[in-house]
Amino acid sequence: MSVRVGVLVFPGSNCEQDVVWAVEHLGAQAELLWHGDGSVSGVDAVVVPGGFAHGDYLRPGAIARFSPVMEAVTEFARGGGPVVGICNGFQVLTEAGLLPGALQKNAGLKFLCAPAVLEVVTTRSVLTGDATVGQRLSVPVNHFEGNYTCDDRTLASLRDDDCIVLRYVDNPNGSVDDIAGICNREGNVVGLMPHPERAVDELLGSADGRVLLGSLLSAAGTSVTA
Amino acid sequence: MSEPVHRALGLTDDEAAEIESILGREPNHLELAMYAVMWSEHCSYKSSRIHLKRLPTEAPWVLVGPGENAGVIDVGDGIAAAIRIESHNHPSAIEPYQGAATGAGGILRDIFTMGARPIALMDPLRFGPLDDPRSRWIAEGVVSGISGYGNSVGVPTVGGETVFDATYTGNPLVNVLCLGLLPADRLVLGAATGEGNLAVLLGSTTGRDGIGGVSVLASAGFGDEDADAEKRPSVQVGDPFEEKRLIEACLALLDAGLVVGIQDLGGAGLTCATSETASRGHAGMDVDVAAVPRREPGMEAFEVMTSESQERMLAIVEPGSLDEVLEICDRWEVRASVVGTVTAGPDRSDGGRLRIVDPDGTLGDAGVLADIPAASLHDAAPLYDRPQRPPEGFDLDARIGPSSGEVPESNDPGADLVAMLCDTSWVWRQYDHQLFVNTVVGPGADATLLRLRDPLSGADTGRGLALTTDGNHRWCAVDPRVGTALVVAEAMANLACVGAHALALVNCLNFGNPEHPEVMWQLSEAIDGMADACEAFGIPVVGGNVSLYNESQGTDIDPSPVVGLLGMVDELVRRPPGPRLVAGGRLVVIGPPPQRELAGSRFAYDRGHRGGGLPALDFGLHAEVARTVAGLVNSGLLAGVHDVAEGGVGLALAEMAVHSGEGFSAARIDDAVDLFSEAPSRIVVCVEPEQLTTVLNVCESAGVPTTRIGVAGGDRLMVKGLVDVALEEATVAWRDRLPNALGHGTTQG
Numbered sequence: 001m002s003v004r005v006g007v008l009v010f011p012g013s014n015c016e017q018d019v020v021w022a023v024e025h026l027g028a029q030a031e032l033l034w035h036g037d038g039s040v041s042g043v044d045a046v047v048v049p050g051g052f053a054h055g056d057y058l059r060p061g062a063i064a065r066f067s068p069v070m071e072a073v074t075e076f077a078r079g080g081g082p083v084v085g086i087c088n089g090f091q092v093l094t095e096a097g098l099l100p101g102a103l104q105k106n107a108g109l110k111f112l113c114a115p116a117v118l119e120v121v122t123t124r125s126v127l128t129g130d131a132t133v134g135q136r137l138s139v140p141v142n143h144f145e146g147n148y149t150c151d152d153r154t155l156a157s158l159r160d161d162d163c164i165v166l167r168y169v170d171n172p173n174g175s176v177d178d179i180a181g182i183c184n185r186e187g188n189v190v191g192l193m194p195h196p197e198r199a200v201d202e203l204l205g206s207a208d209g210r211v212l213l214g215s216l217l218s219a220a221g222t223s224v225t226a
Numbered sequence: 227m228s229e230p231v232h233r234a235l236g237l238t239d240d241e242a243a244e245i246e247s248i249l250g251r252e253p254n255h256l257e258l259a260m261y262a263v264m265w266s267e268h269c270s271y272k273s274s275r276i277h278l279k280r281l282p283t284e285a286p287w288v289l290v291g292p293g294e295n296a297g298v299i300d301v302g303d304g305i306a307a308a309i310r311i312e313s314h315n316h317p318s319a320i321e322p323y324q325g326a327a328t329g330a331g332g333i334l335r336d337i338f339t340m341g342a343r344p345i346a347l348m349d350p351l352r353f354g355p356l357d358d359p360r361s362r363w364i365a366e367g368v369v370s371g372i373s374g375y376g377n378s379v380g381v382p383t384v385g386g387e388t389v390f391d392a393t394y395t396g397n398p399l400v401n402v403l404c405l406g407l408l409p410a411d412r413l414v415l416g417a418a419t420g421e422g423n424l425a426v427l428l429g430s431t432t433g434r435d436g437i438g439g440v441s442v443l444a445s446a447g448f449g450d451e452d453a454d455a456e457k458r459p460s461v462q463v464g465d466p467f468e469e470k471r472l473i474e475a476c477l478a479l480l481d482a483g484l485v486v487g488i489q490d491l492g493g494a495g496l497t498c499a500t501s502e503t504a505s506r507g508h509a510g511m512d513v514d515v516a517a518v519p520r521r522e523p524g525m526e527a528f529e530v531m532t533s534e535s536q537e538r539m540l541a542i543v544e545p546g547s548l549d550e551v552l553e554i555c556d557r558w559e560v561r562a563s564v565v566g567t568v569t570a571g572p573d574r575s576d577g578g579r580l581r582i583v584d585p586d587g588t589l590g591d592a593g594v595l596a597d598i599p600a601a602s603l604h605d606a607a608p609l610y611d612r613p614q615r616p617p618e619g620f621d622l623d624a625r626i627g628p629s630s631g632e633v634p635e636s637n638d639p640g641a642d643l644v645a646m647l648c649d650t651s652w653v654w655r656q657y658d659h660q661l662f663v664n665t666v667v668g669p670g671a672d673a674t675l676l677r678l679r680d681p682l683s684g685a686d687t688g689r690g691l692a693l694t695t696d697g698n699h700r701w702c703a704v705d706p707r708v709g710t711a712l713v714v715a716e717a718m719a720n721l722a723c724v725g726a727h728a729l730a731l732v733n734c735l736n737f738g739n740p741e742h743p744e745v746m747w748q749l750s751e752a753i754d755g756m757a758d759a760c761e762a763f764g765i766p767v768v769g770g771n772v773s774l775y776n777e778s779q780g781t782d783i784d785p786s787p788v789v790g791l792l793g794m795v796d797e798l799v800r801r802p803p804g805p806r807l808v809a810g811g812r813l814v815v816i817g818p819p820p821q822r823e824l825a826g827s828r829f830a831y832d833r834g835h836r837g838g839g840l841p842a843l844d845f846g847l848h849a850e851v852a853r854t855v856a857g858l859v860n861s862g863l864l865a866g867v868h869d870v871a872e873g874g875v876g877l878a879l880a881e882m883a884v885h886s887g888e889g890f891s892a893a894r895i896d897d898a899v900d901l902f903s904e905a906p907s908r909i910v911v912c913v914e915p916e917q918l919t920t921v922l923n924v925c926e927s928a929g930v931p932t933t934r935i936g937v938a939g940g941d942r943l944m945v946k947g948l949v950d951v952a953l954e955e956a957t958v959a960w961r962d963r964l965p966n967a968l969g970h971g972t973t974q975g
Binding site: 011012014015017018020021022036051052054055056057108110111112113114140142144195197198200201202203204205 | 677
């Protein structure tokens with residue numbers, strides 16, 4: 001049975017169809033999950049896609065965390081289900097308390113859409129299980145608020161617990177410790193600013209995102225059979 | 227004595243008299259205000275309509291030509307493409323961020339009004355020089371506005387142009403193009419049909435922003451700064467989140483087949499949307515002005531009817547569908563209010579009327595506040611054949627402008643070349659240009675290339691759509707007719723560089739004050755030049771926009787027609803090589819030998835030389851060059867490709883070098899005239915040595931001349947006897963020009 005990925009949709013989300021396309025391109029099934037519905041049942045993984053949920057009003061993710069679907073996502077995550085937040089989705093996961101820290105405005109105070117080179121720091125997350133440590137991946141970033149920040153204690157525990165998933169080789173936004181993506185202690189909840197769904201086809205410039213989304217599908221498949 | 231009301235609203239005495247004769251009585255203030263916005267230059271095209279008729283508009287693949295909200299063409303596989311270009315020059319001069327933001331918002335609505343999902347925006351931008359602080363402020367604000375609105379509304383900005391020139395000081399040009407896709411069988415037109423059907427206003431509340439935007443702002447030039455600052459309230463304010471929900475709600479309504487017709491509210495607001503839908507539907511409409519949700523208390527009827535508050539749409543629905551319509555709007559948190567009813571058409575003696583009513587006098591007087599023939603706001607709009615006159619000393623037969631003498635020589639062509647290099651990524655890195663995972667070639671190349679996927683199923687067609695926007699005020703200042711034909715030709719060459727052939731053109735005609743006979747002559751000549759080229763190349767013009775009164779302190783801008791050209795790649799199997807050099811690659815110019823002509827070139831213009839006659843354009847040869855190069859790109863035979871335009875062969879080579887980090891060594895370029903001439907139909911290619919014979923043979927059998935001019939590689943830009951510049955120096959100059967002027971704004975590089 002093929003893996004089924006649920007992709008959340010808030011008013012203002014805009015990368016949901018891109019994630020659906022990428023997931024299907026990699027041979028899995030995808031399903032859109034409306035923010036107002038309080039359920040994620042029937043899916044093997046959840047992706048919180050990029051965009052501007054609720055217009056980023058107040059601050060990115062601040063309103064989305066109160067959507068009914070987020071309770072279901074939180075429960076799904078607590079049960080070990082794979083959850084990945086991309087860009088705005090990462091912001092939503094930090095606001096929802098599923099990941100530590102916060103995303104503030106880029107150091108350059110400008111929106112930035114550009115390719116970024118990432119280095120895989122750990123393979124214990126659901127997004128990097130099929131990658132290798134030290135592997136370099138070209139995956140685009142596209143954000144205004146992508147500058148990851150957290151207090152020193154949190155940073156120390158991110159390092160100690162092997163929760164830093166991806167680092168920028170050339171930091172584009174001022175993120176602390178060059179962090180591009182992190183995971184929770186269990187490794188099943190991952191947030192990252194770069195967009196792997198934009199890098200699954202050489203025709204568009206890079207297919208390096210395949211190993212990331214492919215890892216997610218493997219992890220989701222494993223949890224299905226487990 | 228105070229000024230008569232009609233003049234304060236921007237109507238002439240003759241126009242006021244015409245309104246009185248249409249109504250058979252003196253118009254009231256509300257009626258005058260409605261005519262004033264609809265008969266403004268911006269809405270009625272009263273100075274340009276007579277000339278626009280000369281453009282060719284037909285081709286078998288054109289589904290909707292000019293005159294609707296957008297042009298629509300059939301792109302195969304049951305998919306249609308909707309395309310439109312517009313200007314937001316005047317608002318952007320006064321309030322750069324909101325001016326540019328609402329320009330994007332407005333054109334998106336034009337596209338989804340046709341039933342299409344917007345998939346790409348392009349922004350051709352023209353500002354005053356970088357050493358002018360106000361121009362820098364405008365540039366920064368405009369780019370932020372496009373970034374802030376376009377990114378969060380969720381439509382990628384995939385290209386455009388960025389030009390800095392003194393002619394745009396005080397009057398920038400902010401044009402915006404939008405492309406959308408729809409299932410060909412779902413095409414909707416903005417018509418109100420079916421007596422008794424309801425007019426439902428969707429989206430934002432109506433406020434006092436943008437009142438008189440089309441008449442006060444867009445149809446007059448700029449004077450002193452204080453007076454301009456007072457116009458700021460005429461600029462609308464945008465809300466991209468409202469627009470995003472509006473797009474999704476409207477497309478959901480269309481998917482469900484719940485609307486009879488739909489129309490955006492843009493310039494002239496409710497007056498335009500209600501009268502246009504009614505007259506297109508051969509009907510009338512009663513509008514209850516008190517039913518319009520208002521943003522602030524105390525608004526008068528004329529304010530509600532002429533407000534340009536953003537993010538609003540008017541949907542015509544059958545009464546039986548209303549509940550379902552309201553349900554879908556509720557899901558997307560979009561406000562929906564019934565504000566009108568479709569009434570009988572002009573076939574009935576009392577029909578075809580647009581009546582504005584306020585039954586209970588909520589806003590003031592009760593009863594019928596305005597009662598006018600809906601169609602008269604459009605069909606009866608004045609049509610002017612304004613006087614034209616070529617500039618003093620222009621020889622119409624030889625097409626040669628007044629001589630400014632010889633173009634001064636260059637002491638250092640290498641330095642001239644470096645001074646022309648400008649990396650525009652500072653602009654487009656602020657735009658999301660990759661959303662929807664279609665962008666094969668994004669901004670910064672000759673043309674943008676998107677893969678074409680079905681708008682509903684997402685299925686890949688294996689084909690690509692290419693887009694480019696082009697303009698050249700220097701060519702058009704020398705000779706607007708030949709200059710505009712050259713602009714169309716350049717757009718074709720740009721498409722060829724990504725392997726595409728042209729399908730349809732839209733234009734944005736940015737000119738000065740039409741009451742100046744020289745400006746009217748420029749406009750008329752530019753339209754003729756566009757018609758010449760489009761007829762010769764077989765390209766239909768499917769839409770356009772005219773922006774007049776682009777003047778500041780009494781000086782008109784150089785004539786600046788901008789074209790948007792949509793093309794197709796029939797088999798999209800590989801990424802085009804782009805403007806690149808590879809070490810050891812052979813450099814070849816595909817196209818005719820250089821014409822020794824500098825008139826209209828950037829090199830001449832920078833030296834104050836603005837006369838002479840433009841290089842000749844051979845339509846047949848040009849088409850063959852474009853076809854041949856597109857074929858070579860698609861066969862994968864080229865390692866790099868870039869058309870010769872601004873800055874001549876010299877700048878084309880230098881740009882290829884800085885893009886790829888490879889130098890070159892060229893010869894057979896005799897002097898600065900050869901280096902900087904912008905004669906058309908030439909494309910520089912870089913070819914791996916083993917492919918050279920094949921490439922040359924392909925060109926020869928197509929009857930296209932070629933000239934081998936050198937070899938790529940090394941760390942210098944070298945043209946024998948003329949240029950010797952370090953690649954590093956050129957790269958730094960190219961990369962740092964905009965960040966140094968506008969702020970680095972990134973921790974990279």
